Amino acid sequence: DGGITQSPKYLFRKEGQNVTLSCEQNLNHDAMYWYRQDPGQGLRLIYYSQIVNDFQKGDIAEGYSVSREKKESFPLTVTSAQKNPTAFYLCASSIGSRTRQETQYFGPGTRLLVL
Amino acid sequence: GENVEQHPSTLSVQEGDSAVIKCTYSDSASNYFPWYKQELGKGPQLIIDIRSNVGEKKDQRIAVTLNKTAKHFSLHITETQPEDSAVYFCAAPSSRSSGSARQLTFGSGTQLTVLP
Numbered sequence: 001d002g003g004i005t006q007s008p009k010y011l012f013r014k015e016g017q018n019v020t021l022s023c024e025q026n027l028n029h030d031a032m033y034w035y036r037q038d039p040g041q042g043l044r045l046i047y048y049s050q051i052v053n054d055f056q057k058g059d060i061a062e063g064y065s066v067s068r069e070k071k072e073s074f075p076l077t078v079t080s081a082q083k084n085p086t087a088f089y090l091c092a093s094s095i096g097s098r099t100r101q102e103t104q105y106f107g108p109g110t111r112l113l114v115l
Numbered sequence: 116g117e118n119v120e121q122h123p124s125t126l127s128v129q130e131g132d133s134a135v136i137k138c139t140y141s142d143s144a145s146n147y148f149p150w151y152k153q154e155l156g157k158g159p160q161l162i163i164d165i166r167s168n169v170g171e172k173k174d175q176r177i178a179v180t181l182n183k184t185a186k187h188f189s190l191h192i193t194e195t196q197p198e199d200s201a202v203y204f205c206a207a208p209s210s211r212s213s214g215s216a217r218q219l220t221f222g223s224g225t226q227l228t229v230l231p
Binding site for chain 2 (some may be wrong): 031033045058101105106
């Protein structure tokens with residue numbers, strides 16, 4: 001998993017509850033990403049961060065929030081505003097180059113289920 | 116923005132045969148094309164990538180070819196083995212990339228099954 005850890009592996013959410021998914025990397029990468037994966041579909045970008053204290057919305061940011069207080073950590077909060085949160089959540093990181101595309105490395109994922 | 120289409124969505128081959136998965140992209144400025152393998156319940160793992168300054172790249176039984184004129188790239192797996200069974204995703208740079216967090220747009224995935 002390339003030095004990226006995600007926890008927990010499984011997470012259960014009750015109605016109206018906010019839950020936070022953890023993502024940590026020890027690759028010294030500047031850029032980090034959160035994706036959502038639904039069954040039989042590709043990866044959709046939720047949020048991304050270029051550097052500490054900076055983050056931008058991706059394609060499906062509604063109902064989610066993030067923070068980037070440390071270079072190695074990029075937690076994702078699934079808020080009660082996200083009405084269909086059941087999915088597989090993947091965190092990724094890359095070196096962070098302004099001049100060319102660099103490889104994104106993925107964590108093992110967190111499966112979120114609604115009770 | 117970039118649009119990536121991947122075909123087929125499912126592919127079954129006999130062990131030892133070859134498998135080919137194809138992706139097309141829309142942005143002619145795209146210059147980096149990775150392929151990921153995702154096993155059930157795990158995160159995607161990069162298996163091979165290619166940049167637009169070359170037309171083909173090989174790594175043992177895996178190869179990727181790029182046709183910039185037609186805007187498509189393909190993954191070729193030869194001498195397939197049961198452990199090759201997984202979902203494979205292609206990707207291309209998003210035209211919305213900016214700064215150092217350069218985004219990727221992913222294909223919808225191909226479920227490859229290698230029959231023993």
